[in-house]
Amino acid sequence: MSGLSLDHTAEAFEFIEELDRLATPQDIIDAMERTFSRFGFENFIIAGLPHPDQRIESLVLLKKWPLGWYQRYTSNGYDRHDPVIRLCRQTVQPFEWSEARYDPETNPKGAEIMRGAADFGMKQGYCLPIHGLNGFEACLSMSGPSLDLTAQTKPALHLMAMYAFERARLILAPSPRPNPLTLREQETLRWAALGKSAADTGEILGVTERTITAHMGSACQKLSAANKTHAVARALQHRLIEL
Amino acid sequence: MTSIQVITRENKVEYAEILDEYFRLRHEVFVGERGWTNLRRSDGRDVDAYDNDNASYLIAIDKDQVIGGLRLYPTLLPHMISEAFPHLVKEKGVLSGLTILECTRYFIVKERRTGRADCRLLAGFQQFCLEEGVTEVTAVVEMWWLPRWHQAGFKVRPLGLPTMVEGQPCIAAAIRISEASLDHVRRLAGLRGSCISRASRDSTHLNGVPHVAA
Numbered sequence: 001m002s003g004l005s006l007d008h009t010a011e012a013f014e015f016i017e018e019l020d021r022l023a024t025p026q027d028i029i030d031a032m033e034r035t036f037s038r039f040g041f042e043n044f045i046i047a048g049l050p051h052p053d054q055r056i057e058s059l060v061l062l063k064k065w066p067l068g069w070y071q072r073y074t075s076n077g078y079d080r081h082d083p084v085i086r087l088c089r090q091t092v093q094p095f096e097w098s099e100a101r102y103d104p105e106t107n108p109k110g111a112e113i114m115r116g117a118a119d120f121g122m123k124q125g126y127c128l129p130i131h132g133l134n135g136f137e138a139c140l141s142m143s144g145p146s147l148d149l150t151a152q153t154k155p156a157l158h159l160m161a162m163y164a165f166e167r168a169r170l171i172l173a174p175s176p177r178p179n180p181l182t183l184r185e186q187e188t189l190r191w192a193a194l195g196k197s198a199a200d201t202g203e204i205l206g207v208t209e210r211t212i213t214a215h216m217g218s219a220c221q222k223l224s225a226a227n228k229t230h231a232v233a234r235a236l237q238h239r240l241i242e243l
Numbered sequence: 244m245t246s247i248q249v250i251t252r253e254n255k256v257e258y259a260e261i262l263d264e265y266f267r268l269r270h271e272v273f274v275g276e277r278g279w280t281n282l283r284r285s286d287g288r289d290v291d292a293y294d295n296d297n298a299s300y301l302i303a304i305d306k307d308q309v310i311g312g313l314r315l316y317p318t319l320l321p322h323m324i325s326e327a328f329p330h331l332v333k334e335k336g337v338l339s340g341l342t343i344l345e346c347t348r349y350f351i352v353k354e355r356r357t358g359r360a361d362c363r364l365l366a367g368f369q370q371f372c373l374e375e376g377v378t379e380v381t382a383v384v385e386m387w388w389l390p391r392w393h394q395a396g397f398k399v400r401p402l403g404l405p406t407m408v409e410g411q412p413c414i415a416a417a418i419r420i421s422e423a424s425l426d427h428v429r430r431l432a433g434l435r436g437s438c439i440s441r442a443s444r445d446s447t448h449l450n451g452v453p454h455v456a457a
Contacts, residue, residue, distance in 0.1 A: 009333050009404050092387035131387060132394040133361060155404040158386060158412060166393045242357050
């Protein structure tokens with residue numbers, strides 16, 4: 001038993017050392033494929049989590065996904081409903097896809113997405129959420145038809161996935177996207193979230209109601225929100241404001 | 244703006260109040276928030292065997308309020324990894340040396356976790372260690388800290404596999420101290436220069452007198 005877990009330690013440390021020597025995204029994909037396949041993983045993706053006005057395609061750093069699934073996933077905007085992505089935003093701990101619960105009533109697309117993935121051989125999965133500084137959010141999600149996920153393998157996988165993510169981030173260096181909302185827009189949304197009207201907020205901030213309405217309009221546009229309530233919900237969901 | 248006050252055995256008497264506030268917040272964060280109930284004390288202060296003359300503290304202060312901090316301790320003495328967490332380190336043994344410190348009890352108060360306070364404290368940490376000739380700093384942290392350090396430009400090597408501590412996967416790791424990391428985290432923190440103060444209270448007072456900058 002301890003022999004087994006020692007093996008995983010050595011494997012994890014070798015992988016991490018190897019990563020340091022890799023220079024291209026393809027090198028990382030190859031190394032991940034070699035190492036993670038020993039645990040049953042066939043597919044993986046490293047991507048930033050999109051703000052409401054972003055498309056997931058623009059945030060994908062690395063991927064080894066069946067092309068058909070990737071096309072279906074992106075053209076349907078599945079990232080907006082994917083239970084795995086939703087859980088990613090809520091936890092800092094890695095989890096198995098099966099732990100990403102969804103209510104078929106409120107998220108009917110959840111079942112469609114998980115079934116669709118399974119049809120492409122992505123039956124089981126393991127996802128590592130990344131919550132960085134300044135609101136930077138990303139994930140590394142890996143999957144396969146049958147995974148070796150046990151108390152012995154998970155710590156090694158957790159560590160390897162984290163360093164694979166870091167290597168990809170360093171090589172591809174996406175600068176974390178700044179909050180698209182101005183400070184005034186954030187303030188306006190925060191007060192709205194606390195139940196204040198535009199007139200109240202104007203009074204609090206010492207500006208006219210019209211100015212507040214303009215800030216709100218601009219925030220709605222940036223968040224692709226239909227109205228004030230929608231904008232507040234989106235800003236909270238994507239951590240663009242804090243209460 | 245957040246600045247970082249260095250407190251060591253030399254000036255801890257003058258900074259007793261700030262240190263006490265740091266201990267009180269530590270109790271609030273580690274016992275209250277994180278639920279490390281074995282640290283609970285009736286005086287509401289988190290103080291342990293390593294809070295002695297060998298410890299140095301970097302305390303984050305904004306508008307006279309303590310908003311976070313960390314503790315540094317020599318690894319040549321019995322320290323937390325050697326005494327409490329040796330099982331987190333793989334076979335080669337606990338990393339220790341004259342230029343290696345251990346960092347413990349890092350926190351930023353809840354209200355300040357979304358801004359740049361973390362980056363400021365991390366910048367102060369790299370700067371202090373560079374000035375002291377420290378080469379590496381070991382720590383046991385929750386795994387979700389690693390990407391934050393990475394993003395701050397820190398070079399971090401794991402010393403063992405993640406292991407559950409108080410219900411959270413934690414890891415023993417070593418941070419390399421370097422100019423490059425300091426530069427990177429300073430940019431993130433929006434700092435052009437030093438943000439640490441080593442002054443004793445008297446000289447801070449003198450520095451507070453308005454003067455013409457050269």
